[in-house]
Amino acid sequence: MFKSRGDIVYKCTVRLLEDTEILECEFHPSYKGKYLLEHVCQQLNLTETDYFGLRYVDAGGQRHWLHLAKLILKQVKDASPILFSFRVKFYPPNPLLLKEDVTRFQIYLQLKRDLLHGRLYCTSNEAAMLGALIIQIELGDYDPNIHVGNYVTEMRLLLRQTDAIEGRIQELHREPVEGTPGGSGGVKGMSTQEAERTFLKIACQLDTYGVDPHPVKDHRGNQLYLGINHSGILTFQGSRKTHHFKWSEVSKINFEGRMFIVHLNYPEKKHTVGFKCPCGAACRHVWCCAIEQMLFFTLASSSDACVYSGGGLFSWGTKFKYCGRTEREILERDGLLAPRDSQEDHSSGGKRKASSVPATPSTPMTGDFGYSSLPRSTHSAPLEESGGLGGGELCNGGCLLAGPAVDIALAPQDSRPADKPVSCGTTEYVVRDSCSPSSSESGGTAVTTAPGEEWRAPPAVLQPAPRPFSLLRAFVPSFLFVWLSLALAALVLFETDWPPLRPLKRKPELVSLRHHYYAPLKEYLKRKVVELF
Structure with missing residues (x-):
């Protein structure tokens, strides 16, 4: 911190998606988060800024997204030095529909990072293909005079980079693209742009695309990882996807203490699903991430959307105000979706009727609504049809939740989960605890543990999620x-x-x-009011 022209100016460091690249930025105490994000995007020549965000770690080790509508200094007041990480916040369902090449390149860098840190699960064949595409993008076509020996080893591509996968990556790098003379399904001959688009096309169809795992526990105390992306809320046990709650099935999301609660609405019955987080701060972070993802990918318009959780005589309510455009607004702006007004006019022969658009959660009549009125429709553009890239199947890692949803009540266990390695095919990956920030965000070193056994999901138990009692919350209102x-x-x-x-x-x-x-207190308050006005 130093003084310049009579004003206090704060310095901060922003780490980009390549850890070797940083930006030194300055901001005044009156600047909000939007200023800093726009400044970083301007330095990167990014115009499609809505998909990105800045993340920081507080003094307690909890990660947060920098809120764009709040003061920067108020959010990082306890941080010294002030360090941000530039990351993809909203992964587009189909990154190939992005307008700018530079935006797709940043998405590629984020996915490359996810693959290295074990957040992007895939089969061995897919891991080899993704690794070969990275080699093709960064080194170009295979040249026997340049690429000698085991040159793949020098590049860190995967969390568990075995000799077998490295050999397969080299084979794919040497083999020509399928469809060319002598082509056998490799990557040789691809331009940088073609390899990048192919990488994005494979990655965006994986189950863990856009998933930042949050550690939670089920009712038996088993370790789960909660993932939130454009499709909904997913749970993973090891490499196995155990449940997938789509946004169209979610009626509301809230939290109480350390309990993250999802309310589901099925034709047969309504259900409540609860997950226990390591601490209250982590639970609120999961709730904020889920709310933002849900609003971004399902809300028709972002006009002053506010969401509330909790609240009552014996509990504190939490208000979250969404800031920024939604995916539908971005697609309408880019001409990938017809504007809502034209869609409404088309059904009425060019004459818009007030009754032609009913008041549904996806078309709210007011901008400010409670958490029970969250939108439940999605406007994501469809994915392109995928070809046979990589010769491997998609790694579902488990099964979707079939039939009616189940309620999960969690046991009160306080132990903090450790990072758990998981396996997918012959490659092992580690799910990073979202409460333990990566080394690029906190300056620490990531630590992994020994591989654990694969777990099969037990039959879920129909129980209501418990509501924790807090003596402080009961005493203060009373x-x-x-x-x-x-x-x-x-x-x-x-x-x-x-x-x-x-x-x-x-x-x-x-x-x-x-x-x-009484009389002296009355006179004192009267004087203060007169001085104030």
Whole structure:
């Protein structure tokens, strides 16, 4: 921090998607998060800024996304030095539809990073193909005079980079593209842009595309990882996908203490699913991430959308205000979706009728709504039809939740989960604990543990999610209620001339109370109000 032209200016460091690249930025105390993000995007020549965000780690080790509508300094007041990480916040369902090449390149860098840190699960064949495409993008066509020996080893591409996969990557790098003379399904002959598009095409169809795993526990205390992306909320046990709750099935999301709660609405029945997070701060972070992802990919318009969670006589409510455009607004702006007005006019022969568009959650009549009115339709553009790239199947890692949803009640276990390696094919990956930030964000070193056994999901139990009781939450509202009641009673007693209260006002105790305490306090408050206005 230093003074410049009489104003206080703060310095911060922003790490880009390549860890070797950083930006040194400055901001004033009055600047909001939007200024810093726009400044970073401007330095990167990015115009499609809505998909990106800045992440930071607080003093307690909890990660947060920098809120664009709030003051930067207020969000990072305890951080020293101030360090941000530029990351993809909203992974587009089909990155090939992005307008700018530079935006697709940033998405590619993020996915390359996800692959290296074990957040992007795939089969061995897919891992080899993705690795070969990275080699093709960064080194170009295979040249026997340049690419000698085991040159793949020098490049870190995968979290568990075995000799077998490295050999397969080299084979694919040497083999020509399928469809060319002598082509056998390799990557030789692809231009940088073609290889990048092929990489994005494969990656965006994987189950863990756009998933930042959050550690949670089920009702048996088993370790799960919660993923949130454009398609909904997913749960993983090891490499196995156990549940997938689509946004169209989610009616509302809230949290209580360390419990993250998802309310599902099926034709057969309504269900409540609960997950226990390691701490209250982690639970609120998961809730904020889920709310933002849901609003971005399902909301028709972002006009002052506010979401509330909790609240009541014995619990604190949390308000989250969404800031920025939604995916539908971006697609409409880029001409990939017809504007809503034209869609409405088309059905009525060019004459818009007020009753032609019913008030549904996806077309809210007001911008400000409660969390129980979250949108439940998706406007994501369809994916392109995929070809036979890589010769491998998609790694589903498990099965989708079939039939009615189940309720999961969680046991009160406080132990913090450790990073758990998982396997997919012959390649092992590690799911990083979202409460333990990566080394690029916190300056620490990532630590992994030994591989664990693969787990098969047990039959879920139909139980309601418990509502935790907090003594502090019960005491503070009660304390405030008592004092407000006493203040109101004093006003009625000393400021009114109600006949039934006259005998009570003449009592010596109340006369002394009014003379020594009430009257001086009244005069003091009156002076302060006059000075204020």
